[in-house]
Amino acid sequence: MSDEVRMGDAADQPQAFVLSDENREKAQAMISLFPEGRQASAVLPILDLAQRQNDGWLPRVALDYVAELLGIPRIQVYEVATFYSMLNLAPVGRHHVQVCTNLSCWLRGSDDVLTACKNVLGIEPGETTDDGLFTLSEAECLGACVNAPMMQIGDDYYEDLDAGSAQAVLTALTEGKTPEPGPQNGRKGCEPAGKLTSLTDKPAKARRKKAPATPVEKGGA
Amino acid sequence: MPKLTVNGREIEVEQGLTVLQACEQAGVEIPRFCYHERLSIAGNCRMCLVAMERSPKPIASCAMPAADGMVIHTDTPEVQKARKGVMEFLLINHPLDCPICDQGGECDLQDQAMGYGPDHSRFHENKRAVPEKYMGPLIKTFMTRCIHCTRCIRFATEVAGVPELGATGRGEHVEVGTYVGKALSSELSGNLIDLCPVGALTSAPYAFHARSWELRKTESVDVMDAVGSNIRVDARGLEVLRVLPRTNDEVNEEWISDKTRFACDGLRRQRLDRPYVRCDGKLHPATWSEAFAAIADRLRGVDGVRVAALAGDSADAESMFALKGLMASLGSPNRDCRQDGAKLEAGVRASYLFNTTIAGIERADACLLIGTNPRREATVLNARLRKRHLAGGFPIGLIGEAADLTYAYQHLGAGPETLAELVAGRHPFADTLDKAETPMLILGMGALARADGAAVLFAARRLAEQCGLVDPDHAWNGFNVLQMAAARVGGLDLGFVPADGGRDTEAILDGAGKGEIEVVYLLGADEIDTGRLGEAFVIYQGHHGDAGAMRADVVLPGGAYTEKHGTYVNTEGRPQIGRPAVSPPGDAREDWTIIRALSAALGCALPFDELASLRAAIEEAHPVFARIDEATPANWAAFGRDAETGVDPFASPVANYYMTDPISRASATMAQCTATFVSGADTKTGTHG
Numbered sequence: 084m085s086d087e088v089r090m091g092d093a094a095d096q097p098q099a100f101v102l103s104d105e106n107r108e109k110a111q112a113m114i115s116l117f118p119e120g121r122q123a124s125a126v127l128p129i130l131d132l133a134q135r136q137n138d139g140w141l142p143r144v145a146l147d148y149v150a151e152l153l154g155i156p157r158i159q160v161y162e163v164a165t166f167y168s169m170l171n172l173a174p175v176g177r178h179h180v181q182v183c184t185n186l187s188c189w190l191r192g193s194d195d196v197l198t199a200c201k202n203v204l205g206i207e208p209g210e211t212t213d214d215g216l217f218t219l220s221e222a223e224c225l226g227a228c229v230n231a232p233m234m235q236i237g238d239d240y241y242e243d244l245d246a247g248s249a250q251a252v253l254t255a256l257t258e259g260k261t262p263e264p265g266p267q268n269g270r271k272g273c274e275p276a277g278k279l280t281s282l283t284d285k286p287a288k289a290r291r292k293k294a295p296a297t298p299v300e301k302g303g304a
Numbered sequence: 305m306p307k308l309t310v311n312g313r314e315i316e317v318e319q320g321l322t323v324l325q326a327c328e329q330a331g332v333e334i335p336r337f338c339y340h341e342r343l344s345i346a347g348n349c350r351m352c353l354v355a356m357e358r359s360p361k362p363i364a365s366c367a368m369p370a371a372d373g374m375v376i377h378t379d380t381p382e383v384q385k386a387r388k389g390v391m392e393f394l395l396i397n398h399p400l401d402c403p404i405c406d407q408g409g410e411c412d413l414q415d416q417a418m419g420y421g422p423d424h425s426r427f428h429e430n431k432r433a434v435p436e437k438y439m440g441p442l443i444k445t446f447m448t449r450c451i452h453c454t455r456c457i458r459f460a461t462e463v464a465g466v467p468e469l470g471a472t473g474r475g476e477h478v479e480v481g482t483y484v485g486k487a488l489s490s491e492l493s494g495n496l497i498d499l500c501p502v503g504a505l506t507s508a509p510y511a512f513h514a515r516s517w518e519l520r521k522t523e524s525v526d527v528m529d530a531v532g533s534n535i536r537v538d539a540r541g542l543e544v545l546r547v548l549p550r551t552n553d554e555v556n557e558e559w560i561s562d563k564t565r566f567a568c569d570g571l572r573r574q575r576l577d578r579p580y581v582r583c584d585g586k587l588h589p590a591t592w593s594e595a596f597a598a599i600a601d602r603l604r605g606v607d608g609v610r611v612a613a614l615a616g617d618s619a620d621a622e623s624m625f626a627l628k629g630l631m632a633s634l635g636s637p638n639r640d641c642r643q644d645g646a647k648l649e650a651g652v653r654a655s656y657l658f659n660t661t662i663a664g665i666e667r668a669d670a671c672l673l674i675g676t677n678p679r680r681e682a683t684v685l686n687a688r689l690r691k692r693h694l695a696g697g698f699p700i701g702l703i704g705e706a707a708d709l710t711y712a713y714q715h716l717g718a719g720p721e722t723l724a725e726l727v728a729g730r731h732p733f734a735d736t737l738d739k740a741e742t743p744m745l746i747l748g749m750g751a752l753a754r755a756d757g758a759a760v761l762f763a764a765r766r767l768a769e770q771c772g773l774v775d776p777d778h779a780w781n782g783f784n785v786l787q788m789a790a791a792r793v794g795g796l797d798l799g800f801v802p803a804d805g806g807r808d809t810e811a812i813l814d815g816a817g818k819g820e821i822e823v824v825y826l827l828g829a830d831e832i833d834t835g836r837l838g839e840a841f842v843i844y845q846g847h848h849g850d851a852g853a854m855r856a857d858v859v860l861p862g863g864a865y866t867e868k869h870g871t872y873v874n875t876e877g878r879p880q881i882g883r884p885a886v887s888p889p890g891d892a893r894e895d896w897t898i899i900r901a902l903s904a905a906l907g908c909a910l911p912f913d914e915l916a917s918l919r920a921a922i923e924e925a926h927p928v929f930a931r932i933d934e935a936t937p938a939n940w941a942a943f944g945r946d947a948e949t950g951v952d953p954f955a956s957p958v959a960n961y962y963m964t965d966p967i968s969r970a971s972a973t974m975a976q977c978t979a980t981f982v983s984g985a986d987t988k989t990g991t992h993g
Contacts, residue, residue: 158470159467
């Protein structure tokens with residue numbers, strides 16, 4: 084992946100970028116959290132602010148603006164911005180659909196989820212629909228393995244997916260509705276998918292002398 | 305001091321060393337890619353893994369501080385396996401194209417793969433390919449070969465002070481580059497080529513010209529500026545192919561500037577390879593005897609006071625000494641080695657030296673720059689100032705042109721009036737200097753090569769004395785003149801300045817214009833206004849067809865610094881010896897031998913026939929030349945002239961860093977750099993291929 088690709092077409096790049104007054108205040112608050120001389124540490128939250136202000140992506144002028152705001156070399160901001168997949172350097176659709184295809188999700192059927200997304204949206208990963216509504220990406224582990232397979236759309240996690248539920252979520256978004264985030268199979272949070280398989284005995288009473296250790300049950304959910 | 309055991313041998317090392325350094329002290333070699341003793345520690349190549357007892361895993365020795373009681377093994381099967389594994393991973397995406405790689409034969413990866421790697425590849429998948437990056441006209445990139453050691457990034461950020469390189473992307477997609485396709489705007493960028501342990505960053509002008517084992521290596525000294533960087537000249541046949549740095553912690557550490565490194569292609573262009581004599585307004589090729597006869601004819605019956613000599617900026621001490629002797633036997637008191645008219649005095653050695661010494665900068669705790677842009681005038685010395693700046697507690701003030709020096713400084717003012725305020729104690733920076741233990745000032749040619757130079761020199765001396773810059777009790781002398789010409793200190797040491805009643809550069813040019821000077825001998829002096837030489841008979845001895853040769857009536861072809869034995873005294877007053885890497889082209893000869901031969905043709909043969917006797921004569925007359933490679937401290941005395949200073953702001957005499965002398969002006973590489981960096985087309989456009 085060359086920098087030219089990640090940076091988006093030159094045609095998309097705006098000429099100037101400044102944080103809005105409100106965001107600048109927020110940025111200053113973030114900078115003030117760090118001790119003198121360590122302002123560079125605020126680079127991630129400020130990049131996120133800038134991205135939110137700019138329809139979900141960071142043009143080069145925004146990176147330069149953040150570098151100047153923090154008084155750090157531009158290349159340092161470029162390094163950070165290219166490192167994190169949460170920061171987009173090319174325009175994205177209104178809904179950025181990131182399907183996790185890392186190990187846990189893959190074992191639990193992320194291939195089906197991704198295929199369903201491709202079919203519904205009619206695009207390949209890395210592409211944006213013509214109406215500018217959706218961008219589809221493959222993502223590495225997003226830290227929700229317990230509810231695998233999952234995808235992230237905007238700031239929301241849609242979990243415990245299969246082809247059908249993924250399709251339903253995307254269809255709802257297409258119709259302008261906001262589907263309920265979280266597990267899509269009726270599970271509550273990340274509680275056991277079936278019945279409890281551990282911690283089933285009564286909690287030991289306080290102050291009671293420690294019982295001899297019982298072997299821990301292997302397996303689980 | 306921690307005591308540790310390396311391969312069964314107990315050694316005691318200094319506090320603060322790493323395990324890798326401790327192993328080196330114990331005489332054990334540790335392979336490494338990312339570790340470099342002059343850069344910060346990255347610890348990302350993992351090649352330096354060693355086994356430490358009571359550690360469950362091998363440790364990265366470059367990043368592990370040596371501690372008391374450590375037991376290190378570097379030759380166990382476990383370590384060998386770890387190295388082999390790391391090497392195998394490094395080679396997964398590294399192309400095995402050594403036969404077509406310019407680094408082949410002098411490649412760390414190649415050598416270490418031979419020493420520590422597996423004997424064959426087990427990787428059958430596709431290797432990744434990385435697009436080339438644009439890094440300007442000096443550095444050729446093959447980013448597919450990059451192993452992400454980040455040495456170049458650290459060098460650019462730390463030493464060069466241009467944080468423009470970075471590693472973008474992550475994981476398998478990491479790429480080293482500037483991200484926006486910009487040439488690296490540093491005068492030290494060539495060092496990236498030496499630092500790169502693989503063939504990712506290679507020299508663009510030298511690309512595919514030679515293999516390292518074909519080259520004849522000669523240790524020499526650079527003459528592009530007055531730093532006297534130690535260099536190694538690599539030549540094949542009659543051609544100098546490249547110039548590399550030699551390590552000398554006293555002078556250039558292990559860096560050289562881009563002009564030092566890349567101007568060597570100028571040695572092949574516009575050379576004077578035979579004598580010329582002007583007849584009917586045109587220069588005609590001649591033999592040596594014809595040229596000498598023409599000079600003898602013209603000098604016959606001319607009074608010595610109507611003859612003058614000017615020495616150029618890269619003249620060696622031997623030829624200046626010989627020319628001084630020749631002028632003396634002709635009865636001429638008119639000679640000068642300060643062709644820019646700098647108001648330097650030959651009498652007091654401390655008045656024209658960088659007394660602090662370059663290594664001494666690291667002991668200073670405050671610095672005042674006066675009329676100098678060290679980044680352009682002495683790039684490697686500027687890197688030392690930056691190194692001191694990074695260590696902290698080093699306030700820097702600047703009087704003169706504000707410019708990006710790669711470190712922060714306080715801009716105090718533009719001209720002599722600010723210096724006068726400091727001398728009068730009215731400026732707050734005078735307090736800073738006063739309070740500092742080891743303050744220093746650096747006086748540049750921008751402040752001295754002007755009409756009021758002597759008065760500026762005087763003011764600087766007063767400031768130095770008032771603020772305690774000169775402290776002989778503590779062996780500290782913070783008064784420094786930053787010379788720009790490699791020949792200058794040598795010339796002043798040799799007394800190549802007007803004798804009693806003699807004329808200096810300005811008066812010589814003036815006299816030549818008025819017809820009072822009939823014969824002018826230019827020893828490689830090209831930085832003068834040759835239009836002012838009037839009707840004078842000009843003898844030009846030098847190596848390039850530059851300004852001087854254009855105006856000359858007789859041209860005597862000499863050798864460039866890579867073609868002759870020569871002693872050069874750097875700005876610290878350190879005499880260093882340059883050696884010939886190739887012979888001079890055509891009929892050209894070593895400069896001092898030309899002057900010796902001419903003296904015989906004029907009937908006043910100089911009393912030396914060989915280099916050894918010439919050097920012995922120099923050492924006898926000027927004992928400082930006997931102490932080769934040593935910066936002899938100079939005694940403090942009064943100098944300068946108490947006079948009114950002017951009002952013009954100080955301006956650095958170097959407008960274009962890449963072209964300052966006949967060699968760099970003839971260099972195509974330097975012309976490219978000028979186009980890229982000075983004329984300002986430093987971004988790559990779609991038409992650059």
